Amino acid sequence: MEKYLYITLFAPLVGSLFAAMFGMKPKKLFVGIVASLLLFISFISAVILLVHVASTDEVVKAQLFDWITVGSLNIPFGFVADPVSTVMMVTVTLVSMLVHIYSIGYMEHDEGFNRFFSYLSAFVFSMLVLVMSDNFAGLFIGWEGVGLCSWLLIGFWYHKPDLSRDQNPSISPAWAANEAFIMNRIADLGMLIGLFIIYWHIGSLQYDVVFSHVNLFDISIITMMGIFLFIGAMGKSAQFPLHTWLADAMEGPTPVSALIHAATMVTAGVYLVVRSFPIYSQIPEIGLWIATLGAFVAVFAASMALVNTDLKRIIAYSTLSQLGYMFVAAGLGAYWVALFHLMTHAFFKALLFLGAGNVMHAMDDELNIFKMGGLYKVMKWTAAMMIIASLALAGIYPFAGFFSKDKILEVAFDSHHYILWFMLWVGAGMTAFYSFRLIMLVFFGEERYKKYGFHPHEAPWYMLAAMAPLALLAIVAGFFEHSFEEFVTTLLPEYHFHMEGITKVALIGLTTLIALSGIGLAVYKYSKGGFSEKWKENPIYKLLYNQYYIPQLYDKLFAQPYRELSQIAWKELDLRLVDATVDFIAGIIYATGFKSRVVQSGNLSKMLRWMVIGLLILLVLVVLYSPVR
């Protein structure tokens, strides 16, 4: 079985290196096909592993080689396929494979076609290292690897110029890429500290060792571990206050947004919390804090999605909000529910993004949903699949989101955190509203695109074919709830519900009710032409539209003072002190050389004279200081 583990892990790496060989060459179609095929191989062997682990309850382990062995520190390159990691592997490789196939069509006319596939496959490899590693150090390598690939891919169109924040809220791809990278570095520092604390106290970074020893320690130490690891998770999963990068990351190509900034990488934080459940189950107060932050983000992000006019940003805020839901489940100890929502969310959110990619393709990269409308007539398939994804996102029976999201609300209610439940309930209503606001504005109503001179067309068949499996999964994934629970709870703790049947039914009813009324409101309002213009003058609208002015605040609070400090350090410290010292020393040497260059006259007899003088001096010294007397 180790063989399949290696195939899963290394097939994407081979694809990436293969594509990289053609990196600077003009577009080669086979590069995309080979990369997709290797991903397919990786996916198949991941499925084989999943079936094997599920049927035999055996955990497959493999050790590639010793990586760091210094004194008592021993970190091997080890990989593990247990229920949690196989679920992640299958999800990651499945979505990646479909996104690869989709990208062959989406990036068709791009100069960087080969480069794109190289980065994309490298991302998959890093993500697999992250989820398959059997120790925290390997996880951290994958963690940084996906960060790097995310940076490369957000800034894929690095040649675009910087615009002001009014013209483009993300300024430019290069700017957005740097923002994402820097935000993640801040969080990674927290994570590194967490890893140091773990190593300091336990003396190992292997999951088995850490998790079997963690309960021997004082609660304050475990709390520290939990807090610092979660700071890392906050950066990667874009939780408040490190959330601004995710919406700006939409500057990257749309398949990237689907794969990295919706389905896989951003869920790494949730994966970390789920994976470290033995730590977090010792410290329920921190768990509650995580859940509270998650619920806050769920509502906070959904509120920004309500008014935004940018197709991809709306979906990005929705991702942020759904990550908040996952953290609520993980924080309240329902780890398998978090993982389940992670998986279903990966399917329908990737689908939603790929659909958005089709729309962008049809509309010549236009993103303003108020310039679209009525696209249903020309893009029936895309519209149908995006509606499926939106229904799943809104949590309507029988779509996948219904099973996973309602479970999270049930968990919140069941553990008597009624305020959290209420926040999530409101969030569910907002989710339904903004999803269908988007659908209505893009696909139905007045055909505004004609005014702007667009000629939309449906995407080619293979792009739609790549989306079809995701659409299917968005419909049926929910029905695997029980087998999923059974499978992952062999590793993760179970969550016991205490609710009566009637309460449960009432809760489901309430949630469905608010979701339906959200959808209803959106459909009703936007089929009548939407809200009136004077809403735009409303201060609340302005607050939400400008993302609560948080990017501006960060700019004022951190970026500008830092810039000024750097200016001072440059002009006063560097130029006047450091550079001046170095220049002074260089000046002395230069002047001495200039003065003494006359010695080098090139005249042989003068040189011989100097030589003789030197010889005489040495002779005198020998006579005066000779040790032998």
Place this chain on the structure above:
Amino acid sequence: MITLNHYLVLAAILFSISLVGILRRKNLLMLFFATEIALNAVNIALAAFSKFYHDLTGQLFAFFIIAIAASEVAVGLGLLIIWYKRTGNIDLDTLQSMNG
């Protein structure tokens, strides 16, 4: 009676003569002569020491020096002739192309 000191004084005198030659002469050929005198001054000293201490090493060294001096002169004279053919003189003061 001629002692070791006599030989050494002779060697020192010869060496001083050659040193003056090296310092004062401007003709490259004369410079070669001066160098030869210096080498032979050393040879005399080595041979004298060898005889005095009944150790053949010194004389052996003197032979080595003679052989090496011969080859050195062969190479040096070759270069000198080429230089003369090119420039038409062998005055040291005109040899300043390495001026810094």
